[in-house]
C-alpha cells in the first residue's frame with residue numbers, strides 16, 4: 001500500500017480494541033458464524049497488556065458468584081440480563097475448554113491454576129487463530145464512517161468496509177495499555193451519549209500524617225461513604241495504609257463512590273470503623289472487662305490484642321491517651337475513644353487516578369445499546385461491549401465477567417445477523433434473526 005492511498009479491505013466484522021471484551025467478542029462471533037472474514041484491530045503494539053497485569057499478573061478471570069448487585073452504573077436490569085446470558089459458570093467452562101483450568105480463592109475469586117495471566121491471554125489468542133480471525137496490532141482506529149455503502153473503519157494504514165463493527169476500546173484506566181478513552185469519541189461521532197467518567201478501583205490519597213506512620217499495615221475495616229443528600233454505602237474488607245494514603249480492596253471499592261459524589265458536586269465523607277463486628281455497647285463491655293482483668297495495662301497495649309499495634313498506638317495517641325493505664329481511663333475518655341474506633345474520618349483528597357485505577361466508572365450509557373444484543377440503538381451494525389459502557393464492577397473478577405458476558409451477547413447477535421445476510425445472499429431464505437446460535441439475553 002502507498003503512504004498516501006490507504007488500502008481498502010472488505011470484511012464482515014471489524015472489532016475495534018483487542019482487550020478482554022474485543023477478543024472474546026471475536027471468538028464468540030467466529031465460533032457461531034463460520035466462513036466469514038473477521039478482523040480485530042488494536043492500537044497498542046502489544047496485545048493484551050491489561051490482561052497480563054490483571055490480578056497481580058495472575059488474572060482474576062471471574063468470580064464464583066456474580067450478580068447485578070456487584071456492579072454500578074447503568075440499569076441493573078440490563079446488567080442482569082447480560083450476565084444471565086453468559087454466567088460466571090459459563091465463563092469457567094469456556095476457559096476450561098480452552099485449556100485454562102481455574103481454581104477458587106478467598107471471596108469466590110477464580111484464577112487460572114497456573115497463577116499466570118499469560119495462560120489466559122495465550123488461550124484467547126490461540127482460539128482466535130484457530131478460528132481464522134485476523135488480529136492486527138499497532139492499528140489505531142481513527143474513525144468509523146457510515147456511508148451509503150455501509151460502515152467503514154478507518155486507521156492510518158487502511159480503510160475497512162464492513163457489515164458490523166464492535167467498539168471494545170475500554171475505558172480510561174491504565175492509559176499506557178492503550179485504553180485512553182479515545183473510543184468514547186468514536187462512539188460519540190456515531191450518535192452515542194456519554195456519562196462523565198471517573199476512576200474506579202483506585203487507591204485514595206489522604207491528607208494528614210496518620211497514613212504515613214502506618215504505611216505497610218493492613219487490617220480489616222468497614223468503610224462508610226456518606227454522600228450529602230445521597231446514598232450511604234457500607235463496604236467491608238482489608239485496608240492497606242500506604243505512604244500516600246490508603247489502598248486495599250475496601251478502599252479500591254470505595255473510590256468510585258467518592259469520585260461520583262465529587263463529580264455530582266456533593267460533599268462526601270469516608271469514615272473508617274476499626275471494629276466492624278462490634279457495637280458501641282460491646283466495645284464498652286470489652287473495655288470494662290479488660291480494666292478489671294489488667295488495670296495497669298496501657299490502653300494501646302490492650303487494643304493491640306485486637307488491632308495491629310501501630311494502629312492501636314495511633315488511635316490512642318490521637319485520643320490523647322498514650323501511656324494511659326486502663327484503670328485511669330475516665331468514662332468520658334473511654335467513650336470518646338470508642339466513638340473514634342468505630343467512626344473516624346479519612347481526609348480524602350483525591351484518588352491516584354486513571355494511571356493506576358483498575359476500572360473506569362461512566363462511559364457510554366447502557367441505554368444506548370439493546371442489552372439483548374449489545375447493538376447500538378443509534379447506529380445499525382455497531383455493537384458496544386466491555387468497559388467502555390457505563391458499567392463498573394467491584395473488585396474480585398467482576399469486570400472481566402462483564403467483558404465475557406457482554407462479548408457473548410454481542411458475538412452471538414452478530415453471528416445471527418451475519419449468518420442471516422450470508423444465507424440470504426446464497427438464496428437460502430432465513431429470518432435475519434433466527435436465533436440459530438442459541439440463547440440470547442432477551443427477556444431473560
Ligand SMILES: Cc1cc2nc3c(=O)[nH]c(=O)nc-3n(C[C@H](O)[C@H](O)[C@H](O)COP(=O)(O)OP(=O)(O)OC[C@H]3O[C@@H](n4cnc5c(N)ncnc54)[C@H](O)[C@@H]3O)c2cc1C
Nearest residue numbers: 017019020021043054055060141170178386387397399400
Ligand atoms: C491493573 C489492573 C488489574 C486488573 N485486574 C483485574 C482482575 O484481576 N479481574 C477483573 O475482573 N478485572 C481486572 N481489571 C479490570 C479489567 O482488566 C478490565 O475491566 C477489562 O480488561 C476491560 O476489558 P475491555 O476489553 O473492555 O477493555 P480494555 O482491556 O481496556 O481493552 C481495550 C483495548 O482497546 C484498544 N483501543 C483503544 N482505543 C483504540 C482505537 N482507537 N483503535 C484500536 N484499538 C483501541 C486498547 O489498546 C485496548 O487494548 C484490572 C484492571 C487493571 C488496570
